[in-house]
Amino acid sequence: MGWFSRKKKPEHNKDTSVDIKKEAWKKCPQCGEIIWMKNLIDSEYTCPSCGYHFRLTFKEKIVLFTDQDSFTELFENIGCVDPLNFKDVQPYKKRIQRTQQKTGRKSAFVAGVAKITGIDVAIGFLNFEFMGGSLGSAEGEKISLLIEHAIENHLPLIIVSSSGGARMQESILSLMQMAKTSGMLGELGKTGLPYISVLLDPTTGGVSASFAMLGDINIAEPNALIGFAGPRVIQQTIKQDLPDGFQKSEFLVEHGMVDLIIKRKGFKEKLGKILDYLNGN
């Protein structure tokens, strides 16, 4: 027996309608093409002429990666605080406040349950628009709770990452979130439930060096920056030019760190097929 059944009734049905973008058009950062917003949405936020994958907000991710209206959020009240009274050019407290106001979110991680081609999943998104998607205490706790939820409810787990790494303003506490989330994935692994890690542009530092690299299957979008150290840090250390395509998804596939690259168009369907394989016969 596998871990899911398609016959289950949808338990969650919450409206997560996407905000319609205010701008009428966007310029492709790769080829310079001017793309009408409608065309951009029709092509899943990829450039119709060069295939460039635009960065997504979490709402866009929910629409693209899960079945329509199937996503229900969990643990949404868990939010960032300033545990160390940290102050750089501005106090971390203020940074949190401003980011929370701007994004309407309490942390960089959105956790929930949803369906992917009819399959129930526990799914979470680490979102770049909230402080570079950095991993702090609140994010680590939500990831840990989501893993627990997957174990308790016998659901496959999917985490979609887009992050610059650990959150410096929480120093050692953010570093410990790497251990916490990775340890919890060990618990999930013991149950036989699958974990699929989806790596979007960019996934680096403490996030790639913890839960994002530990998927039973690691999937990347094309041309995403994925690595441990940032390219600038490496360049400063070794004092030589970096090879073309260094730390891009294709590089990671070539070096055996990512299972496959899936283009955004048809992503959900392919993800559903992989989940089906992981369910066995």
Added chain:
Amino acid sequence: MAFNELAFEKPINELKEKLNELKNGKAATTTSGKAKIARYEKKLNILIETTYQKLTPWNIVKIARHPKRPHFKDYIKNLGKDFIELHGDRNFRDDPAMLGGFITIGTQKLMIVGQEKGRDTDDKIYRNFGMASPEGYRKALRLMKLAEKFKLPIVTFIDTPGAYPGIGAEERGQSEAIARNLREMMSLKVPTLSIIIGEGGSGGALGIGVTDEIQMLQYSIYSVISPEGCASILFRDAKNAEISAKALKLTSSDLLKLKVIDGIIEEPSGGAHNNPQYIYENVTGTIINVIKRLKKTGLSYLLKKRLKKYKNMGIYEK
């Protein structure tokens, strides 16, 4: 300034030199001279005490990186007997930045693993300044799994600026190697202890640091990023490292308050490099006591407790 000397150590070293001159000169033979020597000795002790009582986090960073500070290899030599080094990750190569092997401390047989920064210039280059590559982390895990299989407790010694940021390290999966260690160390079925002896540099330190207990030398540091790195990103200039060292809460007393570590191993006044024998004894004692305590704990409870400890880490709004 003398080689290997920290700025705040300068007055101490000057006084030490004066004292040595007196001891080696005529003064040592006269009554008044002997009294003078005694006065200077007292003065020196007070100066060391007061200097080390008001150390700033930045001073502590400097002590943690002090060129004379005992390294992992020094601990190997001085803590136990019958060390047998084991090499390689069985996959790519032997990483000299990460050492490991069997050792007997007291009567306890153990597996020890840790980073070695290297001492002289050639050795530093050979050891890559203690910055391990993926094969180093994989070697560490191989040795820890070996210890698990043959029921040897594990002690790791952390002393690294960080995992190596290089082209080859990325090609061979630095992220994956560290991430795997974090996950696997959480489930190792033997007692585990990590000791931060110098620099606990971010993921590179954590990669061998997920253990039942974490002990920290008094003047060692542990943080998510180096003060210099943090300063150049958040404070817009690496010159602000002194400020970011304070903000990062990276000292042993900070981390004990945050309940990230379980204990502080006291250093001699003047820091471990001023009296290595003192620190070897303290570390030996700590290892023997902690391992004895962990061995008394039932294995399934030990594993539950280990996971729970990490699950409880973090401060957030509920």
